[in-house]
Amino acid sequence: MGLISSLKKAFSKPYKTVSxxxxxxxxxxxxxxxxxxxxxxxxxGCAPQARHVPLDRLQSSTAGIQKSRxxxxxxxxxxxxxxxxxxLAGQGYEAYSLSGGMGAWRQAGEPIR
Numbered sequence: 013m014g015l016i017s018s019l020k021k022a023f024s025k026p027y028k029t030v031s032x033x034x035x036x037x038x039x040x041x042x043x044x045x046x047x048x049x050x051x052x053x054x055x056x057g058c059a060p061q062a063r064h065v066p067l068d069r070l071q072s073s074t075a076g077i078q079k080s081r082x083x084x085x086x087x088x089x090x091x092x093x094x095x096x097x098x099x100l101a102g103q104g105y106e107a108y109s110l111s112g113g114m115g116a117w118r119q120a121g122e123p124i125r
Contacts, residue, residue: 088114089112
């Protein structure tokens with residue numbers, strides 16, 4: 013393996029970042045949506061199909077998240093969901109981070125519960 017290939021592999025993300033539209037396509041195909049925000053943020057509104065698994069909990073346990081289907085992580089803006097997706101990908105999940113988080117979800121006019 014050449015130097016360039018080694019560097020690309022070393023610095024590539026083990027997960028993908030997706031838009032709201034791409035996340036909706038994944039959800040329609042059976043992906044799971046996990047919301048990694050705090051309990052207070054979760055109570056302020058979440059995507060109807062989301063399961064609440066705060067990032068600090070996810071760091072110690074995958075909380076029964078199935079490896080048999082893709083997992084999309086969402087937070088407020090996309091920073092914590094990227095950490096969650098990286099963590100999940102490192103454990104063998106097909107992981108995604110929602111770009112822009114719940115802010116993008118709301119801006120796209122998607123439902124909130």
